[in-house]
Amino acid sequence: MLSLSDIFVAAFILICVVLFQWEVVQKTLNGSQFYAYSVCNVGEPEQDNWLRTTFIQRRPSASRIFVELQFIVRDCNSFDASVPCKETFNLFTSESDADVGTTFRKGQFKKVVTIAPDEITSKNGMRINTETKVVDNLSRKGFYLAFQDIGACVALLSVKVYYKACTATVESLARFPETVAGSENQALREVKGECVENAQSEEVPRIYCTADGEWVVQVGHCQCKPGYEKVGDTCQECQPGFFKAASSDGKCEPCPANTQGLEAGAAFCPCMDGFYQAPTDPITGPCSGLPTAPRDLVATTTQLSAGKLLLSWSPPDDTGGRSDITYSVECQSCEGGACRPCGEKIRYEPASAGLTLTRVTVSELDAHLNYTFIVEAHSGVSMFAGQASARAHKPPSTNPPKITSMTVIEKSVTSLSLSWDVSPRPRLHAPPIRYELTYRKKDDNLDVTTYTVLILEKSSVQISELAPGTAYLFRVQALSSDGSPGGSSIEEQYETLHESTSAYFCHIHLKRNSHSRQGAEDNYFSSPEQLKPLKTYVDPHTYEDPNVAVLKFATEIHPSHITKQKVIGAGEFGEVYRGILKVPGRKDVAVAIKTLKPGYTEKQRQDFLSEASIMGQFTHQNIIRLEGVVTKFKHAMIVTEYMENGALDRYLKDHDGEFSSFQLVGMLRGIAAGMKYLSDMSYVHRDLAARNILVNNNLECKVSDFGLSRVLEDDPEGTYTTSGGKIPIRWTAPEAIAYRKFTSASDVWSFGIVMWEVMAFGERPYWDMSNHEVMKAINEAFRLPAPMDCPSAVYQLMLQCWLQDRSKRPRFGDIVSLLDKLLRSPDSLKTIADFDPRVSIRLPSTSGSDGSPFRSVSEWLESIKMSQYSENFTCAGIINMDQVLQMKNEDIKNIGVRLPGHLKRIAYSILGLKDQTSTLSVFAV
Structure with a gap:
């Protein structure tokens, strides 16, 4: 974002201090009049004419400003050939903490750049040039600009001074102030923001301002508070009859059935009279009424001698809008008009309460007594009517699954890779299964047997540092939820390869995935003498639930084992940190930590973790190594090895x-x-x-x-x-x-x-x-x-x-x-x-983009991205291109160019300059 500062010079016919020969002139161009500062003393030797601006105050945070010039330069060929003439002028700057008025000392000014025109004005018409130059590392309260003429015929039409800034903005309901862009050395400037009114965030929202004045990579996500919805860049109250229960980006929703919303800004809608919500019901759900009584209760006597009967009934006409209907049966024995509970002797099949079926078998009845049975219908809201509703809760099974088979998928001289199958297979979103793998050498001659025990969270493992050509016995067993071994186990024997052999294994996968080769490429990649390794890449997108792919191919890491140290980059999904992974029993290792910024969607989370699902399948010294992932906690992370360079x-x-x-x-x-x-x-x-x-x-x-x-x-x-x-x-x-x-x-x-x-x-x-x-x-x-x-x-x-x-x-x-x-x-x-410097370095050779020859050494150095050596050439007295063409490699070294790559670039550029035609025609790029 380009920002004209109201404390800089405004769009700007210069108000300047004129020194020496510059003068104000009025010109007409294309029917319009304009004023300019002009100097044209080409006939006089040793010209040194200066034009200085008034004091320009600097915004404290603007250390980098841009100077846009519009100017005209007269073609030296339009003068007598004997007249000394230049076609460039120089831009200088001087910093100061106060306005010095008309006082001027050349020694206080520092040269910024030599200005050369792209278009030269000839006798046939004027051509206006526009150039933008950068003045960096400003630190004092203000500065002056100055223009030096050393013998050209030049008119300065306008100067615009500005800085770049990221304008004040609201992003994801976070308000960020205008921020001046940093220098090229500070590519990203972190800016903290604040949530708009009636919005909140779990962490302080941040965003980065680039050197070009653009906002990138927001971290921290503001969301509208309960009772408010996002409208543009604001959070507005829910209207009466609508509600929003939690902080989110979502809209207010209509009040659900049997609720009422009487006020604006409601976080929930209360139930109408006679309607209720169960404690387990979501606050965003409808309210429901009480169920009516069951219908058509019938008692059928069976096996009377055994004291047994069957009770059956029909569901209530009105369930109150609920599906969690259960039934309870109460038995009373009555004698002489008095009734009392039947007692614990009576047996009910399947139970006397919490019934979901509309029947129950009652046994252990005495033949000589009269019994009264009361069947009540219950739902999740029956408690609000004072009814006692017993609930039977069957705890979930903690039995671990059965290990059905074990397979070796890859072997080498010192390692074995194993996998195993379980039955039943784990359900989607079920807690991960942990396994205990025990292995030992198969050697019956030893009195002492050494076992190695591993606790794993994946149904596969690679075991390294094994002895060559040796048989091992492996036993794997699933662990119950409390960590104790349970269920069945399986034991298999596998042998590592001998040192003199090698092996290839082959799996055939008939199902293709989006990264597999297909079609005509099969012939290109297959050959009889080349067998593919057993492991074949599996596209994580073939899994119905991408979270299963992450659990299968990546190791889960507890966030307490990760220490973030420093931000080293900003990725698409969030910041990237350098950090330390501290796993008990392992040496601390340096890692790179990719984070997922708050406020992500489920698709963004899946896209973020899909890279881990892919990386986790690769094990090679020239493939970046995945250390693991954090998925079971609030902030998802991908942890990889740290690459220092x-x-x-x-x-x-x-x-x-x-x-x-x-x-x-x-x-x-x-x-x-x-x-x-x-x-x-x-x-x-x-x-x-x-x-x-x-x-x-x-x-x-x-x-x-x-x-x-x-x-x-x-x-x-x-x-x-x-x-x-x-x-x-x-x-x-x-x-x-x-x-x-x-x-x-x-x-x-x-x-x-x-x-x-x-x-x-x-x-x-x-x-x-x-x-x-x-x-x-x-x-x-x-x-x-x-x-x-x-x-x-x-x-x-x-x-x-x-x-x-x-x-x-x-x-x-x-x-x-x-x-x-x-x-x-x-x-x-x-x-x-063979090397052609004009093509290989992509140089404009002896001329600029318009075909005219280079007018200065600094212009040539800038074209080959070696401007840092401008001062070296000047100090060595090399101030024109004719002198450059005479230079040899030793001369380039002597002026201070030491890096081999820079030395070659300058040397090859000079070679390209010498190789041009006599007319110095441009090599078009």
């Missing part, structure tokens, strides 16, 4: 040129190994990019980001919408763009882009081309050129990954083998692929 693209940008080709290929080998593992499990990633690769302190790369929901959008940029954001076209294979055909072959294409990113130290693929331009170029057979110093063998592998025919692209197994071969033979990395 963060995302690969950002890490490489921060260490440009610091790694050798051998190290970079080693990183690629790890990524390829992780992708081979996913491919072997029939999982298609669909969003493989350097931003989704994480790096730890050992430079080990791990694949992350396993979001699922990806739908093709018909937007102009042709992007894919996902639960984690948008996937840029530049990483996606052409068949996936055209036909939504995502396979491991399309992942291979994406891996080729990742290779390019790694070898280019995090450079953006296809540079500043639009997505439309990228798609058009790929369809016309354009492929990214080799990055600087990229080994030829690595670049050839990239090109193989980008073959149009997906069946001809290498498999991930082939990629891993080739990268291993390169790492075993480092000399193979010495042959460097």
